[in-house]
Amino acid sequence: MMRVLVTHADEPIGRRALKTLYHDERVSAILALGHGPPPRAFDKFVAGADARVQYARVDLAKHRPVSDFFHSSRFRAAEIDTVVHIPRHGATAAESDPPIVAGLPERTAETRLLMQHCLEAESVRNLVALGSAFVYKLPPGNVNRLDEDSELDLDPDVPGDVRSWIDCDMILHGEVHNDRLRVVLLRVPTVVASGGYLYFHPTLSGPGGGHVRSMGFDPICALVSDKDVARAIQSAIFSRGPGIYNIAGRESVPLSVLARWVGRRTFAVPGPLLSIAATGTRLLGREASTALRGRHLRYGFTLDTRRAERDLDFRPSDHIGLARAGDGALRLETISTA
Amino acid sequence: MSTESRDLARVAEVLVEAGEALALGRDPFEEPIGEDPLAQRLDALERLDRRFRAAPRRPEPLRPVASAESGSSLRRAPARRQRTQVPALAEIELPKPSGLLDHLLPDESRRVLMALSHMVEGEGPYDRFGFSPDVTKAAFPFFQALYRAWFRVKSHGHANIPGSGPAVLVSNHAGLLPFDAAMSIVDIALHTDPPRLARAVVDRWAGTLPWVNVFYARVGQVIGTRENFADLLDEGQIVLVYPEGIEGVRKTIAQRYRLQHFRVGFVEHALRAGSPIVPMAVLGSDDQMPVLYDVKPLARQLGLPVAPITPTFPWLGPLGLLPYPVSYRIVYGEPLRFHERFGPEGADDARLVRYLANQVRRAVQLLIDRNR
Numbered sequence: 001m002m003r004v005l006v007t008h009a010d011e012p013i014g015r016r017a018l019k020t021l022y023h024d025e026r027v028s029a030i031l032a033l034g035h036g037p038p039p040r041a042f043d044k045f046v047a048g049a050d051a052r053v054q055y056a057r058v059d060l061a062k063h064r065p066v067s068d069f070f071h072s073s074r075f076r077a078a079e080i081d082t083v084v085h086i087p088r089h090g091a092t093a094a095e096s097d098p099p100i101v102a103g104l105p106e107r108t109a110e111t112r113l114l115m116q117h118c119l120e121a122e123s124v125r126n127l128v129a130l131g132s133a134f135v136y137k138l139p140p141g142n143v144n145r146l147d148e149d150s151e152l153d154l155d156p157d158v159p160g161d162v163r164s165w166i167d168c169d170m171i172l173h174g175e176v177h178n179d180r181l182r183v184v185l186l187r188v189p190t191v192v193a194s195g196g197y198l199y200f201h202p203t204l205s206g207p208g209g210g211h212v213r214s215m216g217f218d219p220i221c222a223l224v225s226d227k228d229v230a231r232a233i234q235s236a237i238f239s240r241g242p243g244i245y246n247i248a249g250r251e252s253v254p255l256s257v258l259a260r261w262v263g264r265r266t267f268a269v270p271g272p273l274l275s276i277a278a279t280g281t282r283l284l285g286r287e288a289s290t291a292l293r294g295r296h297l298r299y300g301f302t303l304d305t306r307r308a309e310r311d312l313d314f315r316p317s318d319h320i321g322l323a324r325a326g327d328g329a330l331r332l333e334t335i336s337t338a
Numbered sequence: 339m340s341t342e343s344r345d346l347a348r349v350a351e352v353l354v355e356a357g358e359a360l361a362l363g364r365d366p367f368e369e370p371i372g373e374d375p376l377a378q379r380l381d382a383l384e385r386l387d388r389r390f391r392a393a394p395r396r397p398e399p400l401r402p403v404a405s406a407e408s409g410s411s412l413r414r415a416p417a418r419r420q421r422t423q424v425p426a427l428a429e430i431e432l433p434k435p436s437g438l439l440d441h442l443l444p445d446e447s448r449r450v451l452m453a454l455s456h457m458v459e460g461e462g463p464y465d466r467f468g469f470s471p472d473v474t475k476a477a478f479p480f481f482q483a484l485y486r487a488w489f490r491v492k493s494h495g496h497a498n499i500p501g502s503g504p505a506v507l508v509s510n511h512a513g514l515l516p517f518d519a520a521m522s523i524v525d526i527a528l529h530t531d532p533p534r535l536a537r538a539v540v541d542r543w544a545g546t547l548p549w550v551n552v553f554y555a556r557v558g559q560v561i562g563t564r565e566n567f568a569d570l571l572d573e574g575q576i577v578l579v580y581p582e583g584i585e586g587v588r589k590t591i592a593q594r595y596r597l598q599h600f601r602v603g604f605v606e607h608a609l610r611a612g613s614p615i616v617p618m619a620v621l622g623s624d625d626q627m628p629v630l631y632d633v634k635p636l637a638r639q640l641g642l643p644v645a646p647i648t649p650t651f652p653w654l655g656p657l658g659l660l661p662y663p664v665s666y667r668i669v670y671g672e673p674l675r676f677h678e679r680f681g682p683e684g685a686d687d688a689r690l691v692r693y694l695a696n697q698v699r700r701a702v703q704l705l706i707d708r709n710r
Contacts, residue, residue, distance in 0.1 A: 139542060139545065139561060140542045140544075141544075141545030141551060141555070141561035142468050142555035142556075143468040143560075144565065144566060145467070145565040147565050150565060216548020218552050220464065220468045220555070250459065252464060252466055253464060254468075271548070298551075300468070302466040304565065304569060
């Protein structure tokens with residue numbers, strides 16, 4: 001029986017992961033951490049004195065609150081053996097300069113502190129973390145196949161948001177061969193959810209409205225549903241070895257199609273004008289310059305998931321496509337085929 | 339000298355006496371590679387075989403079952419992918435023609451396109467390399483018109499193209515614009531049953547070109563990265579490579595039909611994937627747009643792979659880049675099954691890989707010389 005801690009459980013992917021783990025009989029207790037108050041959806045999970053789920057508000061980016069939490073009697077009593085870290089994607093993942101905490105972007109600071117405390121905590125044996133597949137260096141081309149051994153984008157000019165994902169990836173990668181702590185890193189591409197919600201895409205996620213794309217380029221975007229991500233986390237928790245795994249769904253679509261599916265408007269701008277567009281966007285009060293500079297505007301990728309199939313026995317079970325929603329509008333939906 | 343090397347030397351002498359080797363003129367592939375690694379390998383295999391036959395058979399030692407703790411998961415080979423099934427042409431039931439495209443294409447081509455549309459798994463409109471059957475269908479009438487009317491392609495040796503499983507097709511490359519690749523792809527699709535879509539490996543530079551990169555991907559072409567190549571072969575597809583690369587495109591009229599330096603990555607991938615290498619020659623592409631001179635400094639300044647001067651370019655502007663209506667001939671050679679002899683571990687031997695690449699180059703050059 002596993003006793004699991006889930007970070008950012010109040011955010012959409014965290015909620016989905018928590019729900020999946022809650023219904024897994026092999027998980028005896030779940031400690032959920034979040035920034036804000038517990039979501040209403042957790043009411044039934046946390047109700048009662050013998051509830052399997054407990055919720056706590058902790059600012060994971062700050063040293064003192066994290067340290068206090070990991071040394072608290074509550075954490076010790078919970079005897080957590082597995083930590084599921086879902087880095088913050090937030091509502092403004094596309095912002096050019098992620099919030100800086102002690103000189104580090106918030107996402108990086110969180111991952112670093114969490115790793116440090118997982119290594120120190122005696123009861124913790126497993127760390128399953130979600131990473132982004134946008135850490136890979138994209139070679140030119142509309143679509144490129146990438147496996148776990150593909151090169152990471154260590155270009156110093158990489159946009160800040162992508163850089164923070166790379167930093168998180170390297171922090172976790174550095175401990176993959178740790179003898180005491182089993183580290184599993186799941187690299188996911190653009191995550192979508194029923195209703196047309198979209199996370200982790202450097203350009204399209206974040207606030208709605210218009211988004212630019214490079215004229216003459218329509219890169220293929222690999223997709224995965226939030227439910228499949230939750231299943232992958234579940235598989236990783238109960239797998240035996242450490243490792244880095246690409247997780248992706250069956251579908252991959254061009255950026256323009258994805259934007260249409262999630263109801264985002266995109267404008268094709270000639271490449272040389274993109275920097276001008278970035279300045280203009282900034283003048284309009286939108287921090288979109290990150291989304292204007294990345295290679296992902298021109299080059300796409302799909303992920304080779306054979307390693308996850310073999311080691312984690314993970315296979316995507318959701319189809320992603322357009323379906324008519326309750327209000328009659330066509331929206332992106334994920335349909336389970338399991 | 340080993341028996342095998344003596345035999346090879348004898349075969350060469352016989353060929354010279356018969357005057358066949360003279361057809362090549364000066365052998366352009368002579369490279370100081372030291373002792374022949376192929377002969378060395380053959381000798382080693384022969385010795386191993388003799389020893390194995392002489393030794394009494396012992397039961398194989400039991401191997402420990404691999405577990406997750408026994409080693410890093412990063413080192414293990416990935417699982418084989420389930421291959422997509424393209425139906426045979428006879429299995430395709432054609433619906434009534436609807437729309438202009440259906441009327442433009444003969445039934446035979448529509449059947450081929452319908453069969454190829456099965457390459458896309460699931461319900462999505464694209465495969466994982468961005469191939470779109472709809473875009474291919476829209477583009478096919480144009481390329482088929484080029485195939486039949488403009489280049490008047492004739493081809494033979496289709497029996498050498500494997501009907502199923504992975505294969506690496508290695509061809510010569512010329513003619514500034516890659517019409518040779520387009521004609522080869524159309525030819526392979528029209529002359530295989532079930533039809534096979536050759537996935538041509540294109541230069542990374544093409545991936546940076548607006549619109550071109552999208553079009554290439556939608557009609558099934560891929561950028562030449564290690565992962566793309568390995569994944570295609572693993573899925574049992576035909577990969578069409580031009581190991582001369584950009585050097586083939588920029589060769590001048592004086593070098594026409596002479597192969598340039600070959601890159602070797604395709605041999606490595608073929609050995610690892612256990613796929614045969616099929617040499618093929620495209621005759622006509624060297625004449626479609628003969629390069630008189632390549633202004634390399636200008637190309638460097640403009641960031642282009644080549645700045646050609648041809649009889650019509652730049653004098654006629656962009657129109658000068660239109661290929662001349664030369665007649666194409668495509669010839670497929672006997673498959674070279676290096677993987678059966680050397681196995682995937684042969685890919686780790688750099689000298690052997692270089693040697694095999696030169697053998698492929700020689701085979702392609704022979705095809706060119708014999709069919710010109």
